[in-house]
Amino acid sequence: MFTSKITKIAVNILIILIAQNIFADDVFDGVSPQLGVVISDDYIEQIDFVVMPSGDGLPGGSGNAVTGKVLYSIHCMACHGPDAKGGINGDLAGGHGTISGPIPKKTVGSYWPYATIIFDYIRRAMPYQLPGTLSNNEVYALTAYILNLNGVIGEDELMNAQTLPKAKMPNSEGFIWAYSPSE
């Protein structure tokens, strides 16, 4: 009799505890239901396109401007024009030295701060009608061609994960951060 009463109290307390726990979860308050599925390194490799200015994220492969020039005429010239000037969609070369002048002319060569951005953007988005169809070697070669047109590298210089981040853009010192993390 006595023990059964104890058991009954214990069960009641247990029910209260469980109920409180359930209700605590019910009121979200930033609590996660923990439904994220852990993914593998292989899967991340497939979907990670991020390239950092340090070169972190650049894939294997390489190419130079000589190869890039041929690829450019096939995949890019229709929109960006011969020698990456005068096309219907923005110049990729020229405009050097105009950025601090009265009429700044922003091109890849005159304005962009890091060479890695060229690789990153071509790999993500170009050619416009068929993104994702170029090999990494081809993207490196096209990047090298754009850099060569802007006088950043020579036409035989091989661009790869090691050399590309070191290619110094003419306007690399032309930027400051408006955002400061302490804000």
Place this chain on the structure above:
Amino acid sequence: MKETPDNINFAANNGLLDRRFFLKAGLGVGGGLMSASALSSEGKDRFPWMKQPGMPMGQSGPSRFEEHIKREGVGSQPGTTGSGASRTPIEYLDGIITPSRLHFERHHSGIPDIDPAQHRLVIHGLVERPLSFSMESLARYEHVSNIQFLECSGNSGAMISPKPLQRKASNLHGLVSCSEWGGVPLKILLDEAGIKPEGKWIVASGSDAAMMSRSVPIEKIMDDAIIATHQNGEPLRPSNGYPMRLFLPGWEGNACVKWLRTIKVTSGPSMTKDETSKYSDLRDDGIAELFTFPMGVKSVITSPSLSLNLTGPGIYQIKGIAWSGSGKIKSVELSADGGKTWAEALLDEHVLPKALTRFRSAWKWDGTPATIMSRAIDEKGNIQPTREQWFVGRAKNTFYHFNAIQTWGVNTAGEINNVYL
């Protein structure tokens, strides 16, 4: 039109009335009598649409008489159809919510047709546990819902033109919209993944054909960023990122990556094409500012405005929208004499942080030339600059984050033009 009392009090020069004029005057103002012909032409007292049952239920479009209210200035890069912008027709709207079908667009490689069953949000990089979330699992997380504006930082860029461009309010300032955005606070998902101490930024990438990407500091992400899945009560429209987008209250629209697929936690920004070559703000000393995220305090008079001409001297409602990426709108001031005298406008009831705020006032136009303008002030004390002030320190052809005061000129015929003072 009801006669105005002779002892009317003006709140500022050139006819600006007390902002509560309409409330004080009652409902009679602007009413007028229906013309006899409108009352009845054939039946005794029934319009044609009263003589038979109407259309079947389930219609969801606007009235056929309002079909001119659509996205304005739709334009794409040469050779493309989905790489450009369209604008919200702000001159035809009222209140603070932008109907989803009229929300502005800015895309970089078209609108992807995403199957939500196949879509995943992946969080990886400098985290303890790289995670993948399905739409189904995200639906079980805590959701928040807030009414907030979204503005492209290129909005109003045409205002840098040396001569004022004669364009409608939508074509000048229509890259801003306001919605009730619903979704999951990103902090919850990042806490689940576990940010490593060296994780200071994220790089967000979309699953459009351009894989549009932007870097965002972790402070903002952990503060009020959400994975938005809903807009004005319904799932996001494809043109606004279906099935999910990053939404950063008060920050430039370009950083609110649509069709969000991956979030990589990084030690610094990736310096993507958009955040460096496009959405950077060039100064007159040749140095460009990166990461100018918050949208400045701003207001626009949407009516009267170009194409919404005045039809004769008398009393008109001046109305418009104001917003600030720093918080709530504190006040909006109006001038009808080119900025010499100002009167405070009435704000609608819903004054919400980082949301469009509707302002109104009454104006008695006497038929002479006038210049009307609005100036917003936010709760942090930021004051909307004049056009002259805005240009100080900026390169001649930089146009992002234009938030200067806009002036509409009214001529004796009641026609409205975009004017510079």
